[in-house]
Amino acid sequence: MSPWKHNRRILFGVTGGIAAYKAPDILRGWRKEDCEVEVILTSSAEEFVSPLALSTLTGRKVWREKDFLSVEEGWKIPHITLTEWAEVFVIAPCTANCLRICAQGDGSTLLGAAMLANRNPLVIFPAMNPNMLGNPAVRANIDKITSMGHTVVGPDSGMLACGYEGKGRLPDNSVIYEHVWNALSPKKDLRGMKVLVTAGPTHEYIDPVRYISNPSSGKMGYAIAKAAWYRGAEVTLVSGPVSIPRPEGVRVIDVVSAEQMYEACIKEAPEMDIIVKAAAVGDFRAEEEIKQKLKRRDGEPLTVTFVQNKDIAAELGRMKKEGQMLVGFAAETQDLIANARKKMIAKNLDMIACNDVLANGAGFASDTNSLMIMTKGGSEVEFSGTKDDVADSLLDAVIRKKNKE
Ligand SMILES: Cc1cc2nc3c(=O)[nH]c(=O)nc-3n(C[C@H](O)[C@H](O)[C@H](O)COP(=O)(O)O)c2cc1C
Known part of the structure; x- marks a missing residue:
């Protein structure tokens, strides 16, 4: 608390x-x-x-x-x-x-x-x-x-x-x-602003009953949406399938697949002052949509071809309007800083928050997190704590950067 x-x-x-x-x-x-x-x-x-x-x-x-x-x-x-x-x-x-x-x-x-x-x-x-x-x-x-x-x-x-x-x-x-x-709430510095947050995993279905996904719980994105609402913003949350309670005061758009998340984000983005992409979006989906449940085949292996999903962050970076802040997340397992900086530049993000998802007390499903925040040309700042605290510190950094521009 x-x-x-x-x-x-x-x-x-x-x-x-x-x-x-x-x-x-x-x-x-x-x-x-x-x-x-x-x-x-x-x-x-x-x-x-x-x-x-x-x-x-x-x-x-x-x-x-x-x-x-x-x-x-x-x-x-x-x-x-x-x-x-x-x-x-x-x-x-x-x-x-x-x-x-x-x-x-x-x-x-x-x-x-x-x-x-x-x-x-x-x-x-x-x-x-x-x-x-x-x-x-x-x-x-x-x-x-x-x-x-x-x-x-x-x-x-x-x-x-x-x-x-x-x-x-x-x-x-x-x-x-x-x-x-x-x-x-002591801070009301997002009053009058529209904030879009994405959260949770996506489910990429192989057949009607099976999907590939990741262990994202949605907790980080939900904490950011809540913190932005506390600070006076009008918040839209595009959420993949999660099992945590919906944050109060926030408009939620439920999606399942990366394609649906892409469509929702592209539709909402032009209205937004700040976009924080905290969802763990599936990079791949099955090329062929199998309409019936796959059956076992006497020990024969199953081969599924996966194709790449559209890159939501890159598209949002391309269509970014004047004064809009685009914040990405990078879940990394190695070369944290170098990989995150590369992603920020490639996708035209203003800021990137990266975490080592293999570290203890950080990343997927955990109630705590440890984030390294980088801006273009700026230095790295690190903070850790509960996801609520980290969400608040992230918004502090977003506002600092926005005020400088
Ligand atoms: C059993 C009972 C239950 C009541 N429940 C409600 C209620 O849930 N909401 C409401 O607006 N009025 C309800 N009322 C009517 C109010 O008690 C009544 O309008 C009263 O004058 C309200 O006074 P107050 O606003 O000063 O507390 C209920 C009345 C009774 C007898």
Whole structure:
């Protein structure tokens, strides 16, 4: 976990939807990161979750409606002091009623007044019955809140506590945390930029049930996509087949083969300010597409002819537009620096990140990585750590290079 996710100050509004029963579990996740949490609980929410449970988990008093018009020693005026203290304001679950309060700027309750006094990022997670969510009044309130510059996330689709199936569920805790980390992220230097990241392996099918591939897990590319989203970019991720969770806030284009990855990248590239090619793309595919499953042939060997796939990085290098940064990856097993530099020049890349995939704690599937970064004419920089840390350092280097040009 990145150091900036620890010890943050979160103001947590809990409103009277059935999903309020999840509030203690949500705040436990923040407490595990040593974040301090102040809770404002609406009167309706008290019917669903006990103030005692919440205050036990925060180690603090829970702010209730009865506290609104009282001034506690050392706290001055609750709605003002709480918002001054916090770094982010999260409302989960947020009822239809609370959406209205926010959209209208209604300051007649503690939570409503706190939303008016708040100057921090406000991240709202509505949760309600699908019919309520589809109501034009609720839709209009969500649109208004979004246009006010606040973040409204979800809701998710699935089985709801009210017995309905549809859109209205509070997203999983992991999604809530990601949006809060995004709001708290200290660097927003990619705001207004479009970033394309490729990740994962490709599968090159020999017959309908067999393919050649490589052990890429997609973790490095996914970490870069997430880091770019944290830093404010609009991120598109072209992903080969992987089994790790999708990063939040990122548009994902799923592909299987190198040819599909090529098509997706060529289509998306002209719009992009930065392209990071972290996928482990198959260099070869079977020349002949065998339509039926190959059978054993009494010990006879199988010969498959492989032809070369199109070179995505080289094509992106050829079509690179003015000011666009193209960053490649080189997974090497020998002559790291020389091979990576050759690749960077040949493919017209602005930067290349290379790693020795045979080294311990680096490369495929590992949670950590060690990268050597080179720019044309620039010196080499090396950094290692978790893939999240390495992704962030890589983006630091990309921004440094972009600012120099
Ligand atoms: C059992 C029950 C479950 C409810 N669940 C929700 C819900 O999930 N979402 C919602 O917007 N309202 C829900 N409501 C309605 C709210 O509780 C009601 O609008 C209340 O005034 C909200 O107050 P608050 O926004 O101040 O917390 C529910 C009501 C009941 C009786």
